[in-house]
Amino acid sequence: MDFGYSEEQVLFSNSLQKLLGDSYNTETRRALVDGDTGYSDDVWSAFAEMGLLALPFPEDLGGLDGSSVDTMVTAIVLGRHLALEPYIPTIVMAGSALMLAGSDEQKSGLIEQIISGQLKMAVGLTEPGARFDMAEVSTRAATNGDGYILSGTKNVVLGGDAADKVIVSARTSGETRSEDGLTLFIVDLGAEGVSRESYRILDGRGGADITLENVRVPTTDVLGVVDQAWPVMDHVADQAAAALCAESLGAFSKINELTLEYLKMREQFGKPIGSFQVLQHHMADMLIEYEMAQSLVYQACMMADNTDVAERGLAVSSAKVYLGERGHTSCQSAIQMHGGIGMTAEYELGDFVKRMAAAEVLFGDVDHHLSRFGRLSYID
Amino acid sequence: MDLNYSAEDEAFREEVKTFLETRFPKDIGERAKAGIRFKKDDYYRWHKALYDQGWITPQWPAEFGGTGWTPVQMNIFDEECFKVGTPRQLPFGTRLVGPVIIHFGNDQQKERFLPTIRSGEEFWCQGFSEPGAGSDLASVKTRAILDGDEWVVNGQKTWTTTAQYADWIFCLVRTNTEVKKQAGISFLLIDMKTPGVSVRPIVTLDGDTQINEVFLEDVRVPAENLVGEVDKGWTYAKFLLGNERTGIAGVGLCKADLEKLKVIARTERKNGKPLIEDPLFQARLARAEIDLKALELTNMRMLFEDAGEGSPGAIASVLKIRGSELQQRLAELQMEATGSYALPWQQGALEPDWNGKPVGPAYAAARAPLYYDRRKTTIYGGSTEVQKNIITKAILGL
Numbered sequence: 182m183d184f185g186y187s188e189e190q191v192l193f194s195n196s197l198q199k200l201l202g203d204s205y206n207t208e209t210r211r212a213l214v215d216g217d218t219g220y221s222d223d224v225w226s227a228f229a230e231m232g233l234l235a236l237p238f239p240e241d242l243g244g245l246d247g248s249s250v251d252t253m254v255t256a257i258v259l260g261r262h263l264a265l266e267p268y269i270p271t272i273v274m275a276g277s278a279l280m281l282a283g284s285d286e287q288k289s290g291l292i293e294q295i296i297s298g299q300l301k302m303a304v305g306l307t308e309p310g311a312r313f314d315m316a317e318v319s320t321r322a323a324t325n326g327d328g329y330i331l332s333g334t335k336n337v338v339l340g341g342d343a344a345d346k347v348i349v350s351a352r353t354s355g356e357t358r359s360e361d362g363l364t365l366f367i368v369d370l371g372a373e374g375v376s377r378e379s380y381r382i383l384d385g386r387g388g389a390d391i392t393l394e395n396v397r398v399p400t401t402d403v404l405g406v407v408d409q410a411w412p413v414m415d416h417v418a419d420q421a422a423a424a425l426c427a428e429s430l431g432a433f434s435k436i437n438e439l440t441l442e443y444l445k446m447r448e449q450f451g452k453p454i455g456s457f458q459v460l461q462h463h464m465a466d467m468l469i470e471y472e473m474a475q476s477l478v479y480q481a482c483m484m485a486d487n488t489d490v491a492e493r494g495l496a497v498s499s500a501k502v503y504l505g506e507r508g509h510t511s512c513q514s515a516i517q518m519h520g521g522i523g524m525t526a527e528y529e530l531g532d533f534v535k536r537m538a539a540a541e542v543l544f545g546d547v548d549h550h551l552s553r554f555g556r557l558s559y560i561d
Numbered sequence: 562m563d564l565n566y567s568a569e570d571e572a573f574r575e576e577v578k579t580f581l582e583t584r585f586p587k588d589i590g591e592r593a594k595a596g597i598r599f600k601k602d603d604y605y606r607w608h609k610a611l612y613d614q615g616w617i618t619p620q621w622p623a624e625f626g627g628t629g630w631t632p633v634q635m636n637i638f639d640e641e642c643f644k645v646g647t648p649r650q651l652p653f654g655t656r657l658v659g660p661v662i663i664h665f666g667n668d669q670q671k672e673r674f675l676p677t678i679r680s681g682e683e684f685w686c687q688g689f690s691e692p693g694a695g696s697d698l699a700s701v702k703t704r705a706i707l708d709g710d711e712w713v714v715n716g717q718k719t720w721t722t723t724a725q726y727a728d729w730i731f732c733l734v735r736t737n738t739e740v741k742k743q744a745g746i747s748f749l750l751i752d753m754k755t756p757g758v759s760v761r762p763i764v765t766l767d768g769d770t771q772i773n774e775v776f777l778e779d780v781r782v783p784a785e786n787l788v789g790e791v792d793k794g795w796t797y798a799k800f801l802l803g804n805e806r807t808g809i810a811g812v813g814l815c816k817a818d819l820e821k822l823k824v825i826a827r828t829e830r831k832n833g834k835p836l837i838e839d840p841l842f843q844a845r846l847a848r849a850e851i852d853l854k855a856l857e858l859t860n861m862r863m864l865f866e867d868a869g870e871g872s873p874g875a876i877a878s879v880l881k882i883r884g885s886e887l888q889q890r891l892a893e894l895q896m897e898a899t900g901s902y903a904l905p906w907q908q909g910a911l912e913p914d915w916n917g918k919p920v921g922p923a924y925a926a927a928r929a930p931l932y933y934d935r936r937k938t939t940i941y942g943g944s945t946e947v948q949k950n951i952i953t954k955a956i957l958g959l
Contacts, residue, residue, distance in 0.1 A: 182633065250562045477854065477855050552844070555840075555843040559837045
């Protein structure tokens with residue numbers, strides 16, 4: 182048992198912190214959010230240069246053979262600096278979908294481009310009206326000659342705005358809510374019949390609703406086994422949720438630091454407000470919540486590579502539930518203790534709070550993961 | 562980063578399991594599983610089994626009978642013990658006063674007291690709290706005045722767990738009233754058989770009488786029973802209170818409670834289905850289980866990051882707060898899961914030699930008493946509020 186970073190992970194974490202510390206401050210980040218692309222191409226290139234985009238891939242594809250813990254180390258720093266680049270959609274989600282289900286040709290063709298920074302991807306697994314249930318898929322894929330014709334909508338696709346290609350789930354057989362009969366397809370966003378509505382989500386990152394109208398997809402772009410995509414989808418969503426939890430943890434650490442600093446600095450009634458016991462105890466609660474959340478995030482990320490569905494699912498859902506409830510409460514406390522200044526858009530606290538709020542909903546909210554935990558734990 | 566135990570630790574776990582299978586009296590485990598109260602003799606027999614195995618004081622230095630177990634091994638031991646339902650090892654001798662005597666006592670005290678603490682021939686209780694000294698422990702008023710080679714002690718201690726069984730009590734007494742309150746306290750060992758010592762039981766919400774008031778009236782204590790230096794008792798008390806890191810979270814206990822809760826929730830029915838399948842109950846159960854996992858992992862993390870940031874005492878506060886809350890919540894959920902049959906108040910059914918037939922399912926009688934018993938966990942050993950004050954000062958620097 183070991184809960185520490187390896188020497189390489191410490192070095193990696195430090196150099197990424199340095200890179201983001203140099204590239205980002207509140208002003209430049211906000212300018213990027215308001216800009217056209219919504220993130221920095223220079224930072225993405227720098228990621229490629231330092232090997233960040235190669236991290237989880239095997240060496241024979243030009244990767245660094247990193248684990249899901251290495252992804253966590255990365256994501257914690259991304260969260261602390263509120264990085265806007267589509268790392269989770271491209272590297273964590275599309276990357277693991279390709280590694281889990283891709284043919285040799287698909288892997289060598291796409292992963293090389295991802296590692297070099299040329300190709301950005303996203304994965305669309307949910308649809309309007311289906312909430313967080315990835316099995317409820319109305320998008321249809323009908324066979325047509327040597328390919329398929331896809332129609333349907335994927336909603337709130339993280340990084341869907343920036344992606345060149347998107348991996349989507351579609352029903353090739355079975356009932357609308359069945360886990361059987363689902364297939365993954367790699368769709369070029371420039372293909373005929375594909376339209377996207379891009380937007381920023383509440384933490385400033387990019388997302389999109391992607392609609393497919395009779396889009397032709399060749400058989401060579403089927404990802405994995407026809408009708409049997411569910412285990413891959415479930416695994417990819419867990420990888421993404423674990424990484425998002427790690428980002429949240431990074432943001433959480435910053436929220437606690439900002440709040441503690443404010444308690445020491447802000448004076449009312451002639452003394453620092455941190456001298457009042459009621460605020461001290463709220464702050465102590467935030468520290469406790471952070472420690473507990475950290476343990477569950479470590480567990481989720483250590484398990485995210487695991488192919489045992491129940492073990493992985495329980496670990497990931499635990500972290501999602503804990504951050505979604507206790508992290509949420511801590512965010513509310515942080516704003517409360519800051520008082521009026523915590524309500525202003527100008528002060529940076531709200532940016533971190535919003536980062537955690539987005540992660541709370543993406544890939545399943547608290548209720549979704551509580552019932553998933555219950556199903557995996559208590560129903561034989 | 563790795564969640565698996567080392568091969569050495571796995572081997573240790575097997576050793577502990579084998580010991581428990583062969584040496585832990587089965588009848589005690591059955592009582593624990595049924596929620597029946599332990600007899601005094603149960604504590605002694607369990608103590609004796611550990612003593613015979615050489616495992617009674619694992620945390621002591623090796624020269625005094627320690628085992629050299631790592632914190633992780635202590636945790637494994639704890640966990641396996643709770644799985645089979647061993648009585649809680651009473652902490653007063655082995656975990657509390659023992660280490661104080663080892664660190665601050667003189668050679669005669671070590672020779673006199675340590676062997677009988679280990680063998681279990683003498684039971685101890687703790688004379689810290691007083692009617693006027695709870696969270697503000699340093700304001701103890703029990704007075705000790707030197708008369709020749711004896712201290713004459715007058716005062717009252719309270720909330721004294723198992724004082725009715727104890728042979729000795731270790732007390733914080735006031736030996737100096739002229740100085741700051743912390744600087745006038747001494748650490749005194751008193752034979753419970755001494756004239757002037759009397760014990761009155763306190764009945765608690767669960768109907769049990771584990772705690773007591775202890776009255777001290779002109780109790781004459783040999784001067785040699787004062788540990789360390791006169792007026793330095795507060796230092797020893799802080800050492801004693803901060804010494805207890807392993808096990809403070811009560812992870813093993815909570816895990817056993819969670820298993821019990823699941824058994825009840827699978828047995829009870831709602832809407833024609835097991836209660837565990839009811840979405841509302843299931844969500845509460847899931848939250849408790851997730852919180853327990855967070856506590857268990859945090860406990861392990863802190864054991865591994867022993868030399869990490871913050872003071873160990875303050876980190877123990879984090880574990881104490883969460884562990885005590887969870888112990889309460891699990892007992893509460895057990896009672897809730899039991900439904901109406903948690904209501905019949907059946908004190909007799911909890912006594913070891915009762916021959917009656919309980920009302921309702923076998924697990925029902927103990928649920929409400931346990932729930933009320935657990936109410937103490939966020940109060941004793943430094944209340945949640947005191948622990949937050951410690952975190953505020955030692956970790957947050959406010």
